[in-house]
Structure formats: C-alpha cells, structure tokens
Amino acid sequence: MGLVICTGCGPGCMKFPTLAFLGITTFFSMQASANVTITGLPEPVENNARSLIRLASTSCDTAQWRVERLYRNMDKQLRDALRALGHYQYEFDKTLSFDDSACWSATLEVTLGDPVLLRDVSVNITGDAQNDSAILRRINPRMLLPESVLNHGEYETFKQFVMSMLKARGYFAAMLVEHSVVVDESLSFADIHLEVDSGPRYAFGPIDFSELILDKSLLLRYARFSPGDAYDDVAIAELYESLNGSGYFSSVSIDTEPATDGSYTVPVFVSLSPGVRRIYTTGLGYATDIGLQGRLGYTNRRRNSKGHQFESQMIVAQVNSEITGTYRWPRGDPNKEWVGLFGGFQRKRTETSDSNTVTLGVRVARNRGEHWLESPYINLANEDFRVGEQVDSTRLLTPGINWESTVGREISRMQSGRRINLDIKGAHENLGSDTSFLQLTAAAKWVVSFSDANRLLIRGDLGYTAKTEVEDLPPTVRFFAGGDNSVRGYDFETIGPVDADGNVTGGNNLAVFSLEYDRLISKSWSVAAFVDTGSAFNDFDVDFKTGAGIGIRWYSPLGPIRVDVAHPLGESDRSTRLHITLGPDL
Structure with a gap:
C-alpha cells in the first residue's frame, strides 16, 4: 500500500521538520565533535542528513547514555532527511563503538533506491487573481516540473513565492485552500496539488507625506499611481526611487499597511528627511588639450517649495574658461520633464582660434523611454572671434533639439556600455541671426x-553643416579635429581646412573614428593600444589624419586616469605627442 503524505490538508498529515527542507544546522558547540562517518549518499543529500541527525553534531564528552539514545533516534532523523529530498526507498546499516580513546565513533552506510519523481503538478488560483495576467504569467512552477525528483524544500519555497507574489500585487487576503503532496512509494511517483484563493485585489488609498518641504501637489506628481488604482509593489518601488533620486531628500521610507476597516485599500505614508540644500564644490584637473583647470561650483537644490533649483559653475583653464548658471524647475511629471533657463560667458583660446561668447537660452528636458533624454532648446549667442586672419563678431538665435542616451556609465573601469548623442540645430537671417545654417x-x-580583462572601446563623431560659406560661422559652430578625445597624435583642434597662410580655419563637416584595445594587467592598471583617424572638411574633400599609439590606465578612486603616447602616421615632420585625460569611459 502506498504512503500518502499531505502538507496542510487536515488530520492525519505527516509533517516534515523545517530543517529537512532547508538543510540548516542549528547547534553550537565549543567541544570537538565525534567522528560520524556517512557513506553512500550524494553530497547534497549527505549534508541534509548531517544537519538533521543530531548524533553527527554531538561532542566527544557527551555522556554514553545520551550518545546511545541519539544513536537509536538516528533512524527517524535519517528517514526525514532522505524523504525531504525525494528518497523514500533506501536501506542502511549503522554501528556505534566506544573504545579506550577519549571519544566514540559511529558509521552509517546507506544504499539509495530510485528517487520519487513528480507525476502531476497542479496549481489553481481562484479569486480576483484568476484573471490577472501578470500573476498567471509569473506563477510558473519551473522547479516542480513533471519527471523531476521530489524536493519538499523546493515545494515549500514555491508556496512562499506564490503567496509573496500575490501580496506584491495587492492580494493581501490571499490564503492557501489546499496544499498537498501525495507520494505513491510503490510506483515512486508523487502528485502535488496547490489551490490558492487570492481574495479581492486591494487598491491604493490616500497618499500622505511626513515632511512638506515641497508642495504636496509636486510630491504627488512623483507617484505614478492615484488613490483607487489597483495596488502594485512595483509602483511603490518606483515612487521610492524617484523621491530618493530627486536630490531633495536625505532619506525616504514608505509604509504600506493595508487598512483594517474593510475598505480593501492600502494607505501610503511617505516619511521624508530633508537633504542638504546648498552644495559647494571645488576641483582641480588636468588634460593635455586644456592644460591645468580649476573649478568652483554652487548648487541650491531647493530654492522654494515648488522644487526650483539653481546651479552655477566657474571654470578657469589655459584654453577654455567659462562661467555658467542654470535655473530649472519641474514641469508635469518631475520624473520626466524639467524646464531650464541658462546663461554664461565663455573665453576660448586655441592654436587655431580665439573667441568670447555670451549665451542665453531655455531648454526643456524630458525622458523618452527608459534610456533616452530629449531636450528641445533655443540659444541666443553673441560671439567675438578670430580664426586665422579673420576677425569678426556674430549673433545667432539657434533653436534645436538634442537626444542623449547613456547605458552602463560607471566611475571606475566598466565592462560594457554605450553613449549616443544626436543634435539638430539651425539659424536663419530672417529670425534674428546674422547668418543662416542647419x-x-x-x-x-x-x-x-x-x-x-579584455575589452574594445569604439568611438565615432560625425557632423554636417548645410552652409557654403564657412567663414560666416563663428568657431563654436565650425568643426575641428585633433586632440585627446579626437585624433590622438595631433594637437587640440589642429586638423581641418586651412587658409592661404596655413592657419586651420575649421570646416562644415566632421568625421572622426577611434578603435582601442584595453587589457587589464592588475586590479587597478591596464594597458591599451589604439588607432584614431578623422578630419574636419568642406565639400566632402576629405584628408583623413591618422594617429596610433599605446597607453596606460590607472583606475584611481576619482576615476580612470589615462596616459597615452601617440604618433601621427605618414607625417615624418610631426613628433610623438603625450595625451593625459581624467574621467569615466563614457
């Protein structure tokens, strides 16, 4: 006659100790354990047996009468340990010996028969969840497939998974109606039946906040749900991430305790601690293109209760110095859309051009999907400049739109990721500009x-300007190539069309490509070999310049520091150039 084992199905059930399912050892001993030898069992099965057989964890100084009692109890403990992992058919021999030494020893020789395999596994969900596609799609007993070996621990884990999944979707009244395991020892098969009544799905109740340093109307816009919507843990996690990443708060916690008034709702209470309001930053840096650089910054993360923010920055460097300020505020969904007013002054001095530029503008930043940021903008810029022998000034009112996407950016060495930036802008003489272009x-x-240890870094930059007379454009709109982040082996912005005196004047178009191989040689150091090629040009008359070289990278606590030595290929009159840069790969 087959043995029927039920779990939670009424009187007459045979219960397995939880330890048999989990394989947890629950003893603490300061004394040395005796030698208990177990043979004939696979390692996972033996580990589970040792966790349940109390004799296996008994110390040498235990009284003989107690050792003998534990030895007698070993039969039942072995049975529970083996059955928990699907082994119902087995034989064993055991011995216990006391000798003249300071300890005793025991042996357990086990011969396993065929394990019990699963034959029928049925999971039935009733209640509101029976029509919830998200629940039905995720509740798939992969660990309980027919023909697999019965494992009571995996069965218990699956039950817990089902119940936690239902609660995460708002079925807080879910209960197990039946959960049984029926084992036919004569055929070495087992059937599992699990029936769950989900009950009603709860809805979100009112949303309240502990600290109203911001208008409640703004805080509510961070939530992608409203009172009355069906409850979902994912929406709570998104609210936490949004508030925690907003910069307004130092800590965020959310309480979601179901109401007990029979309303089937879950009130949401958000505890907020204000973050640092004003931040001051300073920094020093160096790169071959710009030389030594000093930086000062100020940020006010919360100018008022509407969430407005202000940020300013001053950079002083040998090549490029600027002072900028941005005032921004959330619009609509603060997770996705912000409006910013910006302005600044930039002074740029290179081997090919000088310029002083004053800029004012407005930008709307909004998320498009998970990884893309879309930013339509309009800039008004007045620029005084010199390029070669040309000295001029220009005013441009430039509307445009930018798309940016970064995936996998890390401060230290990264294994994979990408950065993409696309931009379209233009100006027209009939709309307040001195010249027209796209x-x-x-x-x-x-x-x-x-x-x-091994990776490739692939980089490309392309640019096209619909404009015939490049001299009508200021240098900030023209294209130049060469430098640390362009074509290594050449000085900063020294590649492009030239005038009659040999001065680089910049071009309408740009094409730059780079391929770099990087190999890690220790935890914090790597070596690299690279080749860069590209040029700035007009009318598709391209004279590509190519540089190649080797480098070393140190992954410092502040980020990667790169030292490269590159030589321009095919130009014997040019010397090898050193390039030093600091910053993340993307």
Whole structure:
C-alpha cells in the first residue's frame, strides 16, 4: 500500500521538520565533535542528513547514555532527511563503538533506491487573481516540473513565492485552500496539488507625506499611481526611487499597511528627511588639450517649495574658461520633464582660434523611454572671434533639439556600455541671426568586453553643416579635429581646412573614428593600444589624419586616469605627442 503524505490538508498529515527542507544546522558547540562517518549518499543529500541527525553534531564528552539514545533516534532523523529530498526507498546499516580513546565513533552506510519523481503538478488560483495576467504569467512552477525528483524544500519555497507574489500585487487576503503532496512509494511517483484563493485585489488609498518641504501637489506628481488604482509593489518601488533620486531628500521610507476597516485599500505614508540644500564644490584637473583647470561650483537644490533649483559653475583653464548658471524647475511629471533657463560667458583660446561668447537660452528636458533624454532648446549667442586672419563678431538665435542616451556609465573601469548623442540645430537671417545654417551632429561610444580583462572601446563623431560659406560661422559652430578625445597624435583642434597662410580655419563637416584595445594587467592598471583617424572638411574633400599609439590606465578612486603616447602616421615632420585625460569611459 502506498504512503500518502499531505502538507496542510487536515488530520492525519505527516509533517516534515523545517530543517529537512532547508538543510540548516542549528547547534553550537565549543567541544570537538565525534567522528560520524556517512557513506553512500550524494553530497547534497549527505549534508541534509548531517544537519538533521543530531548524533553527527554531538561532542566527544557527551555522556554514553545520551550518545546511545541519539544513536537509536538516528533512524527517524535519517528517514526525514532522505524523504525531504525525494528518497523514500533506501536501506542502511549503522554501528556505534566506544573504545579506550577519549571519544566514540559511529558509521552509517546507506544504499539509495530510485528517487520519487513528480507525476502531476497542479496549481489553481481562484479569486480576483484568476484573471490577472501578470500573476498567471509569473506563477510558473519551473522547479516542480513533471519527471523531476521530489524536493519538499523546493515545494515549500514555491508556496512562499506564490503567496509573496500575490501580496506584491495587492492580494493581501490571499490564503492557501489546499496544499498537498501525495507520494505513491510503490510506483515512486508523487502528485502535488496547490489551490490558492487570492481574495479581492486591494487598491491604493490616500497618499500622505511626513515632511512638506515641497508642495504636496509636486510630491504627488512623483507617484505614478492615484488613490483607487489597483495596488502594485512595483509602483511603490518606483515612487521610492524617484523621491530618493530627486536630490531633495536625505532619506525616504514608505509604509504600506493595508487598512483594517474593510475598505480593501492600502494607505501610503511617505516619511521624508530633508537633504542638504546648498552644495559647494571645488576641483582641480588636468588634460593635455586644456592644460591645468580649476573649478568652483554652487548648487541650491531647493530654492522654494515648488522644487526650483539653481546651479552655477566657474571654470578657469589655459584654453577654455567659462562661467555658467542654470535655473530649472519641474514641469508635469518631475520624473520626466524639467524646464531650464541658462546663461554664461565663455573665453576660448586655441592654436587655431580665439573667441568670447555670451549665451542665453531655455531648454526643456524630458525622458523618452527608459534610456533616452530629449531636450528641445533655443540659444541666443553673441560671439567675438578670430580664426586665422579673420576677425569678426556674430549673433545667432539657434533653436534645436538634442537626444542623449547613456547605458552602463560607471566611475571606475566598466565592462560594457554605450553613449549616443544626436543634435539638430539651425539659424536663419530672417529670425534674428546674422547668418543662416542647419547643422546635424552625431557622437557615439561603445565599450565591449570579451572577458573580464579584455575589452574594445569604439568611438565615432560625425557632423554636417548645410552652409557654403564657412567663414560666416563663428568657431563654436565650425568643426575641428585633433586632440585627446579626437585624433590622438595631433594637437587640440589642429586638423581641418586651412587658409592661404596655413592657419586651420575649421570646416562644415566632421568625421572622426577611434578603435582601442584595453587589457587589464592588475586590479587597478591596464594597458591599451589604439588607432584614431578623422578630419574636419568642406565639400566632402576629405584628408583623413591618422594617429596610433599605446597607453596606460590607472583606475584611481576619482576615476580612470589615462596616459597615452601617440604618433601621427605618414607625417615624418610631426613628433610623438603625450595625451593625459581624467574621467569615466563614457
């Protein structure tokens, strides 16, 4: 006659100790354990047996009468341990010996028969969840497939998973109606039946906040749900991430305790602690293109209860110095959309051009999907400049739109990721500008790893300007190539069309490509070999310049520091150039 084992189905059930399911050892001993030898069992099965057989954890100084009693109880403990992992058919021999030494020893020789296999596994969901596709899609007993070995621990884990999944979707009254395991020892098969009544699905109740340093209307816009919507833990997690990442708060916690008044609702209470309001930053840096650089910054993360923010920055460097300020505020969904007013002054001095630029503008930043940021903008810029022998000034009112996407950015060495930036902008003489043009740019970089130590870095920059007379454009709108992040082996912005005196004047178009191989040689150091090629040009008359070289990278606590040595190929009159840069790969 087959043995019927039920779990939670009424009187007459045979209960397995929880330890048999989990394989947890629950003893603490300061004395040395005796030698208990167990043979004939696979390692997972033996580990589970040792966790349940109390004799296996008994110390040498235990009284003989107690050792003998534990030895007698070993039969039942072995049975529970083996059955928990699907082994109902087995034989065993055991011995216990006391000798003249300071300890005793025991042996347990086990011969396993065929394990019990699952034959029928049925999971039935009733209540409101029976029509919930998200529940039905995720509740799939992969660990309880027919023909697999019965494992009571995996069965218990699956039950807990089902109940936790239902509660995460708002079925707080869910209960197990029946949960049984029926084992036919004669055929070595088992059937599992699980029936769950989900009950009603709860809805979100009122949303309240502990600290109203911001208007409640703004805080509510961070929630992507409203009172009355069906409850879902995912929406709570998104609210937590949004508030925690807003910069307004130092800590966020959310309480979601179902109401007990029979309303089937879950009130949401958000506890908020204000974050640092004003932040001051300073920094020093160096790169071959710009030389030594000093930086000062100030940020006010919360100018008022409407969530307005202000940020200013001053950069002083040998090549490029600027002072900028941005005032921004959330619009609509603060997770996705912000409006910013910005202005600044930039002074740029390179080997090819000088310029002083005053800029004012407005930008709307909004998320498009999970990884894309879309930013329509309009800039008004007045620029005094010199390029070669040309000295001029210009005013441009430039509307445009930018798309940016970064995936996998890390401060230290990253294994994979990519950055893409697309921009379209233009100006017209009839709309307040001194000249007309349309410009498209695209920049991308990929990091691809072949192993933990080996990776490729691929970079490309493209630009096109619909404008015949490049001299009508200021240098900030023209294209130049060469430098640390362009074509290594050449000085900063020294590649492009030239005038009659040999001065680089910049071009309407740009094409730059780079391929770099990087190999890790220790935890914090790697070596690299690279080749860069590209040029700025007019009318598609391209003279590509190519540089190649080697480098070393140190992954410092502040980020990667790169030292490269590059030589321009095919130009014997040019010397090798050193390039030093600091910052993340993307």
